[in-house]
Amino acid sequence: MIRSKKLPLVEMPPRPMEAVPAVEIRNLSKWYGSFQALKDVDLTIARGEKLVICGPSGSGKSTLIRTVNALESFQEGRIVVDGIELTRKPEAVEAVRKKVGMVFQQFNLFPHLTVLENCTLALRLVRGVSQKEAEEKALHYLGKVRIPEQAHKYASQLSGGQQQRVAIARALSMQPDIMLFDEPTSALDPEMVKEVLDTMTQLAGEGMTMAVVTHEMGFARQVADRVVFMDRGEIVEQGTPSEFFSNPKELRARTFLSQILH
Amino acid sequence: MHYADNVDYPRLLSRPSIYIPGLAILFGILLYAQAGATSLGQALAGLFGLAEGSPLMANLLVALVITAVVAINIAVVMRLSLRHQVYAVWVELALLVLLFFYSFDLSFEFIRRKIGFLLTQGLVTTLYVSAVSIFIASILAMIGAIAKLSSNGIALGIANFYTSLFRGLPLLMQIYMIYLGLPQLGYVINAVPAGILALSLCYGAYMTEIFRAGIESIPKGQWEASRALGLKPKDTLTRIILPQAMRIIVPPTGNQFIAMLKDSSLVSVVGVWELMYLARTQGQTEFRHVEMMITASLIYWILSIVLELIQARIERRFNKAQVR
Numbered sequence: 001m002i003r004s005k006k007l008p009l010v011e012m013p014p015r016p017m018e019a020v021p022a023v024e025i026r027n028l029s030k031w032y033g034s035f036q037a038l039k040d041v042d043l044t045i046a047r048g049e050k051l052v053i054c055g056p057s058g059s060g061k062s063t064l065i066r067t068v069n070a071l072e073s074f075q076e077g078r079i080v081v082d083g084i085e086l087t088r089k090p091e092a093v094e095a096v097r098k099k100v101g102m103v104f105q106q107f108n109l110f111p112h113l114t115v116l117e118n119c120t121l122a123l124r125l126v127r128g129v130s131q132k133e134a135e136e137k138a139l140h141y142l143g144k145v146r147i148p149e150q151a152h153k154y155a156s157q158l159s160g161g162q163q164q165r166v167a168i169a170r171a172l173s174m175q176p177d178i179m180l181f182d183e184p185t186s187a188l189d190p191e192m193v194k195e196v197l198d199t200m201t202q203l204a205g206e207g208m209t210m211a212v213v214t215h216e217m218g219f220a221r222q223v224a225d226r227v228v229f230m231d232r233g234e235i236v237e238q239g240t241p242s243e244f245f246s247n248p249k250e251l252r253a254r255t256f257l258s259q260i261l262h
Numbered sequence: 263m264h265y266a267d268n269v270d271y272p273r274l275l276s277r278p279s280i281y282i283p284g285l286a287i288l289f290g291i292l293l294y295a296q297a298g299a300t301s302l303g304q305a306l307a308g309l310f311g312l313a314e315g316s317p318l319m320a321n322l323l324v325a326l327v328i329t330a331v332v333a334i335n336i337a338v339v340m341r342l343s344l345r346h347q348v349y350a351v352w353v354e355l356a357l358l359v360l361l362f363f364y365s366f367d368l369s370f371e372f373i374r375r376k377i378g379f380l381l382t383q384g385l386v387t388t389l390y391v392s393a394v395s396i397f398i399a400s401i402l403a404m405i406g407a408i409a410k411l412s413s414n415g416i417a418l419g420i421a422n423f424y425t426s427l428f429r430g431l432p433l434l435m436q437i438y439m440i441y442l443g444l445p446q447l448g449y450v451i452n453a454v455p456a457g458i459l460a461l462s463l464c465y466g467a468y469m470t471e472i473f474r475a476g477i478e479s480i481p482k483g484q485w486e487a488s489r490a491l492g493l494k495p496k497d498t499l500t501r502i503i504l505p506q507a508m509r510i511i512v513p514p515t516g517n518q519f520i521a522m523l524k525d526s527s528l529v530s531v532v533g534v535w536e537l538m539y540l541a542r543t544q545g546q547t548e549f550r551h552v553e554m555m556i557t558a559s560l561i562y563w564i565l566s567i568v569l570e571l572i573q574a575r576i577e578r579r580f581n582k583a584q585v586r
Contacts, residue, residue: 007284071486097492108487112505121501122491174491 020083022047022178022209023068028077030063030233037063038074041253050204051211052220052241055230056256061213064230065180068211069100071238101171105183107163109155110257115142115166116151119173127174134173139260141169145258162194165199174205179203181212214261221245229253275336285333292325300324301365363556372550373557380544380554384537385561389537391454392526395461396519402466407473408499421470428467436460441532457529465522469515476511477503509580513534516573519565527562537561 020074023045030038033105038060045051053061066072068079069091070086079086082097083089104130119138123129129137142148145165147158155163158219164184181200185193204223220227220241227244229237229252237250248254297303298320306327307320339350409421428436441456451459479501480503488498527538537558545554 069490094492097490100490102487102490104487104490104571106483108481108483110484110502110506122488122493125497125501126492126495185479186384225272259300 015032020047021045021080022049022082023211024080025064025068026080028064028067028079030067030072030074030076032061037233038067041077041233041235043228043235045209045211047177048207048209050073050223050225051228052208052224052226053211053213053228053230054215054220054256055236058231059230061230062182063233065182065232066181067101068178069097071102072207098174099177101174101176102180103164103167103171103176103182103184105186106210107155107160107167107187109163109170111155114152114154115147115158118155118166119170122170123173123262137156138169138173141172142166144172144202145169161190161195163182164188164192164196168196168199177207178211181210181214183213183215183219185214185216185239217261219244229256231256241242273340275340276475281333281336286327288332289325289329292328293321296320296330297323297324316478319399325459326339363560366552366556368553368556369550373553376544376554377557380537380540380557380561383535384467384540386525387534387536388538390564391432391458391461391529391534392519392523395458395526396522397463398462399469399513399522402462403469403473406466407477408471409479410470410474423468424463425467430464431469432524433460433464434531437529437532438439453532456532457526457534459523461526461529464525469518472511472514472518472537473507476507478509480506481509490558504509505580509577512573512576512580516569516576519573523565523569524562 016219021044023043025041025043028038028041028043029036041060041064042066043064049136053065055061063072067074067085068081070088073088082099084092084095084099086092086096109115110121113121116135116138119142120131120134123134123137124131139151142151145168147162147169150162150166152159155166158166168184184200185196188196193216197216197225200212200219201212210217224241226238227241229244229248229250231252237244237248237253244253245257247259248257275284292486298317303324306324309409310323335354339347342350406421406424409417410425412418423534431439435456437460440460440503441453444451444456475497484502484506485498488502492504525534528543530536530539533539541558542551543552545551
């Protein structure tokens with residue numbers, strides 16, 4: 001991995017794994033005009049932890065993970081990603097985005113590029129990897145998501161599930177330390193949800209640090225180390241999946257679970 | 263064709279309730295316009311030995327003949343396949359336009375004598391002025407569009423003022439102001455650079471809006487995905503956004519190119535020897551204005567057709583990823 005020479009923060013001597021959490025969010029608040037989207041949120045994601053964030057729509061869960069790689073701004077509090085304080089400075093944002101991969105609800109593949117080019121473009125432009133090396137790396141990750149044979153097609157020629165797996169491979173090609181998933185299966189046809197969740201489960205098994213906004217409670221039960229429940233911009237309850245699903249303490253969490261589990 | 267439904271509605275022109283009243287209206291118009299008095303009408307009437315007869319008879323006869331020709335023509339063309347229908351109608355209409363030109367009793371000998379100069383001097387200058395102007399206008403448009411989408415107040419102010427001024431003033435006025443106004447500031451400018459400058463500035467202003475709209479049409483998710491991957495703003499724009507925006511930008515830009523090709527004739531007012539200027543001046547000496555004007559018009563038309571074909575090719579290229 002190529003690291004920027006300009007960034008002393010990134011060049012810090014390695015500390016013990018437990019000492020620096022993957023993501024540390026302290027007293028985070030965000031407003032859209034007068035509407036407060038995030039209220040004093042505190043959240044720490046340990047290295048290798050698999051976190052599932054759930055909650056009703058408009059609860060701020062997407063907004064929260066989008067602040068982690070600076071796709072959303074925030075007004076108060078602080079975010080530290082792998083020891084790097086996230087400010088609005090270009091160096092800080094660039095350093096954080098190099099560590100964080102993201103998968104979107106709408107895939108957001110680049111429609112004018114082939115699957116392979118989708119995965120190699122940022123490697124070449126951001127990491128300065130040669131074309132040949134970038135293609136090898138991209139094909140490796142396309143193999144991991146089990147669609148290497150589609151490498152020379154365009155996104156519009158693939159099914160939704162395949163597109164989302166390409167999006168995962170694209171993010172992984174950049175070799176991030178942390179992966180954010182913003183409702184990765186919400187835009188998929190039901191029969192394609194499993195192939196994407198399987199890919200994510202496999203990734204979790206390999207030790208990737210993951211923060212997943214999802215309504216897939218089966219995935220949360222099976223994969224998550226911790227479930228965070230948000231409502232109206234704040235974290236209402238959190239715990240291990242078994243605690244959260246069998247014995248939710250808060251009324252709002254109970255109501256939410258009864259609604260989505262039918 | 264793209265939007266055809268899977269229903270076989272009766273074709274408009276094959277319905278008697280449309281076909282027959284339509285022909286009746288055509289007949290009525292021809293009669294009212296005294297078709298018998300036209301040169302075509304006189305020739306037809308002569309053919310039937312009615313040259314000296316009553317005008318009413320001539321009108322009736324000519325209107326009847328033309329209506330019958332149109333009726334037969336429609337009936338025949340309707341039997342062709344879609345593609346051949348288009349070709350047939352195109353050829354027929356083009357022949358009518360040429361016939362219209364031919365009716366001016368043109369001196370082809372004069373055209374033959376002058377066309378060489380019209381092409382080597384006039385056409386070359388027109389092409390040169392248009393090509394350079396289109397190139398500069400595209401660059402101005404790109405800069406203008408990026409400025410309009412930036413959060414830099416100075417850039418935004420300049421871009422807004424620029425598009426407002428140069429879209430708001432008549433192009434003819436801009437040409438005069440640059441050619442006659444700049445020397446007032448002590449900078450003497452030649453006719454050709456003045457013309458190119460005016461055309462570039464004016465079309466750059468129009469195209470700024472086209473480019474801006476094209477860039478804005480790309481979904482926000484494309485920007486977000488690029489940023490999440492760590493692409494710099496410059497790379498996001500040139501590698502992700504613009505290649506997709508080109509699909510939206512190309513068709514109206516092709517329109518602008520064709521419009522500019524013809525608006526380049528306006529620089530003839532400052533004495534640039536382009537196609538329109540030569541067409542006006544070459545005809546003057548022998549009072550053969552019409553010959554030169556029609557020749558120039560046809561040259562402009564052919565150029566436009568070439569540009570249309572090029573535009574279609576470019577559109578196909580940028581559409582390749584959209585094919586399902």
